[in-house]
Amino acid sequence: MKFADINQEMIAQLEAVVGQSFVFTDAQTRNDYGHDETEDYVFPASVVVKPGTAEEISTILKLANQWNVPVTPIGGRTGLSGGALPIHAGIALSTDRFDKIIHIDEQNLQVMVEPGVITHNLREAVAEKGLFYPPDPSSLGSCFIGGNVSENAGGARAVKYGVTKDYVLNLEVVLPNGDIIWTGANTLKNSTGYNLTQLMVGSEGTLGIITKIVMKLLPANNHNILMLVPFYDGAQACEAVSRIFKAGIVPSALEFMERDAIDWTMKFVDGVNVPIKDGIEAHLLIEVDGNYPDVLFAEAEKITEVVEQFNIDEILFADTEDYKNALWKLRRAVGEAVKSNSVYKEEDTVVPRYELPMLLKGIKFIGDKYGFKSVCYGHAGDGNLHVNIVKGEMSDEAWKIEVPKGIREIFELTVSLKGTLSGEHGIGYVQKNYMDIAFGQTSLLLMKGIKDVFDPNGILNPGKVLPDYLQS
Amino acid sequence: MKFADINQEMIAQLEAVVGQSFVFTDAQTRNDYGHDETEDYVFPASVVVKPGTAEEISTILKLANQWNVPVTPIGGRTGLSGGALPIHAGIALSTDRFDKIIHIDEQNLQVMVEPGVITHNLREAVAEKGLFYPPDPSSLGSCFIGGNVSENAGGARAVKYGVTKDYVLNLEVVLPNGDIIWTGANTLKNSTGYNLTQLMVGSEGTLGIITKIVMKLLPANNHNILMLVPFYDGAQACEAVSRIFKAGIVPSALEFMERDAIDWTMKFVDGVNVPIKDGIEAHLLIEVDGNYPDVLFAEAEKITEVVEQFNIDEILFADTEDYKNALWKLRRAVGEAVKSNSVYKEEDTVVPRYELPMLLKGIKFIGDKYGFKSVCYGHAGDGNLHVNIVKGEMSDEAWKIEVPKGIREIFELTVSLKGTLSGEHGIGYVQKNYMDIAFGQTSLLLMKGIKDVFDPNGILNPGKVLPDYLQS
Structure with a gap:
C-alpha cells in the first residue's frame, strides 16, 4: 500500500491533539522509537506521538484514516519479532504515558492497568498486596504489560501458570476507526x-490499540525450590x-x-558463576513453588529421582535468595548475551514438549546443512525453544541467502512435529x-x-503478522 | 433471511453423501433433534443428517451454500441457550457419529478427541491413564465435548482449573464454505x-463445525475434601x-x-438427604483437591475459620466417597429439579465474585418488582449465578410481558457490576x-x-448469538 507522507499541517494537528510537548520530529527520538530488540532493525517513523488518553488516540486514528497515514503502536520496545517497528514510517504512537496501575482489586483478585506499565512494576505492586501476577517474560524489567498482551508473552512461569492470555479478562481498545470499546x-x-x-490478545497491535487491561490475579505463594541440573547430553535434558x-x-x-548459552552468559553478566564440568552439554533450571515447604521438598525429591535416570552431573540447589536471583539473572540474560556475541537471528519455535529432543537434533542437523551455528535455550516445560542463529564467521552472502532457507526448514520441522x-x-x-x-x-x-x-483502510500497524502478499 | 425449503432431490443428494441410513425425515427423529434442554422449545429441522467424516460435512456445507439451506450443528442436546435449535428448519447436522477418543498422548499430556464424545467418558478415559480433564459441566453425563467447546462450558471445577477454553489447544474445523482447517x-x-x-471456542457453531479437538490434560490428583456449609443468610454465603x-x-x-434449590432437588433425586435447619437460606458446597492430604486438611481448616465468621449452622464434611457422590448428585440435579417443578427460564449471570451479594439482592428486588420468584444457584467461586425464574402461579400474560422486562433489568444490573x-x-x-x-x-x-x-451466505446456524436486527 502507498501511504501519504506526514506533512507540517499534520504535525500541527497532532500537536493540537496531544500537546506540543508530546509530538517529536527530532532524529534522536524518531530513531529511539524506530527499533525494538529485534536483530538490528531501525525504521524511524516520521513523527513520534505520545498521547495521554484513549480519546486522544481515538482522534489520532481518525486523522490517520483521513490522511492515509500508518500508525504503529509502540510499548517498551523489547519485542523480538519487530511488531512495534514503524516499517512504513508515518506515526509512531508510544504508550509511554499510559503508565498507571489504575486499581488493584483485592476483593476480586483483579487489577486494572494501563498498557505502559512495566511488567516487573505490576508484579511488585500486586505482590505488596499479597497477590501474584505470574507471567514473567525475560524482559520483565523493561517490557510493557500492553506489549505482553499484544504479543501474548510467556516467560518461565508459563509452564505452570499459563501465558499472558490466561490472565486477560477484559480490554479497553481504541479501534482503528477511532471507536473505543471494551472487549x-x-x-x-x-x-x-x-x-x-x-x-x-496476541494480535500484535494490528486490530486496535489497547488502553486499559483488566487481569486476574492469584493469591501469592511464599515458597520455592530452585535447582540446576547439568546434563552430559542435551537431547537427554529435553x-x-x-x-x-x-x-x-x-x-x-x-x-x-x-552449554554455549550458559558459557556466553556467564562472560556477559557479572557476579554469576556456575562451575561447569567438561562434557556438560546442557542444563535444566527447575523450580517448584507453593505454600507448603514439605510439599516442595517432596516434589524436588521426585524430580531428582527422574533426572538421576539420565547422565547428569551433580545437581546444584540454590540455597539462598541471592543464589536464586543470580541463577535467574543468568537465565534471563541469555538472549542479550548471545546478541552481544554476534549478529544473530532468533526463532521462537514451539512444539509439544515430548518432541523437544527431536526438534533440537533437527535444528543442529539443519544448521550443519546450511553452515550455521545455533545456540538454543528456552522454556522447555512448554516445548518452547528459542533458537539463536549466530552469524559468527559466516559470510554476509551465506547469512543472507542460506540462513533463510535453513529457518524455513526449521519451521517446517517444527510444524511437522x-x-x-x-x-x-x-x-x-x-x-x-x-x-x-x-x-x-x-x-x-x-x-x-x-x-x-x-481496519478497512489498513492504517494500523501495516506490514505485520500476515505475509507480504496479503498486506493491503 | 429467506432460506430455501428442503426438497426430495436434496434429500437424495444428502443420502448420496452420508448413506441412506444416516438421513432421517421421520417426525420422531426430527422432533428429537429439534430440542435441547432450553426451556420447552422445539424446532424440528426438515431433515436430520448424521455424517461420519469431516469430508462428508464439507460436502454438506458446500451443498447448503448452493441450495441456500441452513445447517444447524447439534451435539448432545443438553444446551441451555438454544444454540443447537434448528430455528430455521433446514438441515440438522448431528455429530453423534463423531464419538471416538482418537489418541490420549501420555507423553505430552494431551488428548485428541472427536466432538461427539460424552464429556464424562472423556474424563474417565484419561483418568484411567492417570490424567485429568478438569471441566465438568453439570450435564457431563450426556453433553458432548464438542458442545462444551462451542459454548465454552464451565462447571464446578472451573474456579480452580478454568473453563473449556483453557484446555483447547487446536481444532479441526469445517468452515461454512466446506474448507477444512486446523486453527x-x-x-x-x-x-x-x-x-x-x-x-x-464459544462461537456456538456459527463460524464452523468442529470435527477434531486437541486438548491439554493435567496429571491427576488423588485427594479431596468436600464440605457443605449452611448459612442463615444467603447474602452472607456470597x-x-x-x-x-x-x-x-x-x-x-x-x-x-x-434453600429452594436444595429443597426442591432433595424431593427430585432419590437417596440424597441433607438435614437442614429452619432459617437456613443457602449453602456453600466447597471442595479442595490435591496430592497431599495434609495440605488439604490445612486448607479445609482455613476455610472453616473463614466461614465461621458468618452466621452458619454446623458444617457437614462428606466423609465417604458415597456421601461425596450424593452431594455432587444433588448439586448437579438442581437445574433439572427446578425444571420439573415449574415452567421456568434460566439466566446464566456472571459478575466479579465480590459482587455476588449485590447481584443476589438485586435479582430478588427485580423479581418482587415484576412479580416473579427465582431460584438461584451456581458456581459462586467464579461469580457465576444461575437464575431460574419460575412461572409458578404467574399468569401467562405476566410471564410473557413482565418477565422479559425483569430479565433485561437483571442483565443491566449484571453489566453494571x-x-x-x-x-x-x-x-x-x-x-x-x-x-x-x-x-x-x-x-x-x-x-x-x-x-x-x-459465513458470507449466513447458512451456518443462523439466528444465533447476534441480535435479530443483525441477522443476515
Missing part, C-alpha cells in the same frame, strides 16, 4: 458472543522434561540452556513470510478478513 | 497469527466466597445453592436480543463482520 467483562468466565478479548510431567509434577519453571512458528514472541515483521508454513491459504484469508473488518 | 497447533503456547482457536480467596485458598469447587450475560451457557437463541446490554453497536458490528468473513 468483554471483568469476569473469570464469559460465554457472551465471540471472544473479542482473546482475538485482541527427554527429562516430559518425564518430570509424567511423574505428576507441574514445576513452576522448567528452563533449558545449551505439531508445533508452530512462535510460542511467545509473535510473528510481527520478521516471521510474517513464514506464516504459510503454519497456515494454509484458507486460514490466512480468514485472518486477512478479520483484519479488514477491524 | 492452531498442538502446543501449550502459541503466538502465531490471530487466535482462530479461541475465536472458534460474601464468604470472596473471603475464602482472600485467605489465599483456591478451592477446586465453590458452589452456591439457595462489571459482569455479563452468560458465564458458561452461551447466548444462542434465547439471549441474543439482550446482547445490546453487554455490547455497544461497534462491538456487535465487529462480531457481525467476523461472522460474514466466515
Whole structure:
C-alpha cells in the first residue's frame, strides 16, 4: 500500500491533539522509537506521538484514516519479532504515558492497568498486596504489560501458570476507526458472543490499540525450590522434561540452556558463576513453588529421582535468595548475551514438549546443512525453544541467502512435529513470510478478513503478522 | 433471511453423501433433534443428517451454500441457550457419529478427541491413564465435548482449573464454505497469527463445525475434601466466597445453592438427604483437591475459620466417597429439579465474585418488582449465578410481558457490576436480543463482520448469538 507522507499541517494537528510537548520530529527520538530488540532493525517513523488518553488516540486514528497515514503502536520496545517497528514510517504512537496501575482489586483478585506499565512494576505492586501476577517474560524489567498482551508473552512461569492470555479478562481498545470499546467483562468466565478479548490478545497491535487491561490475579505463594541440573547430553535434558510431567509434577519453571548459552552468559553478566564440568552439554533450571515447604521438598525429591535416570552431573540447589536471583539473572540474560556475541537471528519455535529432543537434533542437523551455528535455550516445560542463529564467521552472502532457507526448514520441522512458528514472541515483521508454513491459504484469508473488518483502510500497524502478499 | 425449503432431490443428494441410513425425515427423529434442554422449545429441522467424516460435512456445507439451506450443528442436546435449535428448519447436522477418543498422548499430556464424545467418558478415559480433564459441566453425563467447546462450558471445577477454553489447544474445523482447517497447533503456547482457536471456542457453531479437538490434560490428583456449609443468610454465603480467596485458598469447587434449590432437588433425586435447619437460606458446597492430604486438611481448616465468621449452622464434611457422590448428585440435579417443578427460564449471570451479594439482592428486588420468584444457584467461586425464574402461579400474560422486562433489568444490573450475560451457557437463541446490554453497536458490528468473513451466505446456524436486527 502507498501511504501519504506526514506533512507540517499534520504535525500541527497532532500537536493540537496531544500537546506540543508530546509530538517529536527530532532524529534522536524518531530513531529511539524506530527499533525494538529485534536483530538490528531501525525504521524511524516520521513523527513520534505520545498521547495521554484513549480519546486522544481515538482522534489520532481518525486523522490517520483521513490522511492515509500508518500508525504503529509502540510499548517498551523489547519485542523480538519487530511488531512495534514503524516499517512504513508515518506515526509512531508510544504508550509511554499510559503508565498507571489504575486499581488493584483485592476483593476480586483483579487489577486494572494501563498498557505502559512495566511488567516487573505490576508484579511488585500486586505482590505488596499479597497477590501474584505470574507471567514473567525475560524482559520483565523493561517490557510493557500492553506489549505482553499484544504479543501474548510467556516467560518461565508459563509452564505452570499459563501465558499472558490466561490472565486477560477484559480490554479497553481504541479501534482503528477511532471507536473505543471494551472487549468483554471483568469476569473469570464469559460465554457472551465471540471472544473479542482473546482475538485482541496476541494480535500484535494490528486490530486496535489497547488502553486499559483488566487481569486476574492469584493469591501469592511464599515458597520455592530452585535447582540446576547439568546434563552430559542435551537431547537427554529435553527427554527429562516430559518425564518430570509424567511423574505428576507441574514445576513452576522448567528452563533449558545449551552449554554455549550458559558459557556466553556467564562472560556477559557479572557476579554469576556456575562451575561447569567438561562434557556438560546442557542444563535444566527447575523450580517448584507453593505454600507448603514439605510439599516442595517432596516434589524436588521426585524430580531428582527422574533426572538421576539420565547422565547428569551433580545437581546444584540454590540455597539462598541471592543464589536464586543470580541463577535467574543468568537465565534471563541469555538472549542479550548471545546478541552481544554476534549478529544473530532468533526463532521462537514451539512444539509439544515430548518432541523437544527431536526438534533440537533437527535444528543442529539443519544448521550443519546450511553452515550455521545455533545456540538454543528456552522454556522447555512448554516445548518452547528459542533458537539463536549466530552469524559468527559466516559470510554476509551465506547469512543472507542460506540462513533463510535453513529457518524455513526449521519451521517446517517444527510444524511437522505439531508445533508452530512462535510460542511467545509473535510473528510481527520478521516471521510474517513464514506464516504459510503454519497456515494454509484458507486460514490466512480468514485472518486477512478479520483484519479488514477491524481496519478497512489498513492504517494500523501495516506490514505485520500476515505475509507480504496479503498486506493491503 | 429467506432460506430455501428442503426438497426430495436434496434429500437424495444428502443420502448420496452420508448413506441412506444416516438421513432421517421421520417426525420422531426430527422432533428429537429439534430440542435441547432450553426451556420447552422445539424446532424440528426438515431433515436430520448424521455424517461420519469431516469430508462428508464439507460436502454438506458446500451443498447448503448452493441450495441456500441452513445447517444447524447439534451435539448432545443438553444446551441451555438454544444454540443447537434448528430455528430455521433446514438441515440438522448431528455429530453423534463423531464419538471416538482418537489418541490420549501420555507423553505430552494431551488428548485428541472427536466432538461427539460424552464429556464424562472423556474424563474417565484419561483418568484411567492417570490424567485429568478438569471441566465438568453439570450435564457431563450426556453433553458432548464438542458442545462444551462451542459454548465454552464451565462447571464446578472451573474456579480452580478454568473453563473449556483453557484446555483447547487446536481444532479441526469445517468452515461454512466446506474448507477444512486446523486453527492452531498442538502446543501449550502459541503466538502465531490471530487466535482462530479461541475465536472458534464459544462461537456456538456459527463460524464452523468442529470435527477434531486437541486438548491439554493435567496429571491427576488423588485427594479431596468436600464440605457443605449452611448459612442463615444467603447474602452472607456470597460474601464468604470472596473471603475464602482472600485467605489465599483456591478451592477446586465453590458452589452456591439457595434453600429452594436444595429443597426442591432433595424431593427430585432419590437417596440424597441433607438435614437442614429452619432459617437456613443457602449453602456453600466447597471442595479442595490435591496430592497431599495434609495440605488439604490445612486448607479445609482455613476455610472453616473463614466461614465461621458468618452466621452458619454446623458444617457437614462428606466423609465417604458415597456421601461425596450424593452431594455432587444433588448439586448437579438442581437445574433439572427446578425444571420439573415449574415452567421456568434460566439466566446464566456472571459478575466479579465480590459482587455476588449485590447481584443476589438485586435479582430478588427485580423479581418482587415484576412479580416473579427465582431460584438461584451456581458456581459462586467464579461469580457465576444461575437464575431460574419460575412461572409458578404467574399468569401467562405476566410471564410473557413482565418477565422479559425483569430479565433485561437483571442483565443491566449484571453489566453494571462489571459482569455479563452468560458465564458458561452461551447466548444462542434465547439471549441474543439482550446482547445490546453487554455490547455497544461497534462491538456487535465487529462480531457481525467476523461472522460474514466466515459465513458470507449466513447458512451456518443462523439466528444465533447476534441480535435479530443483525441477522443476515
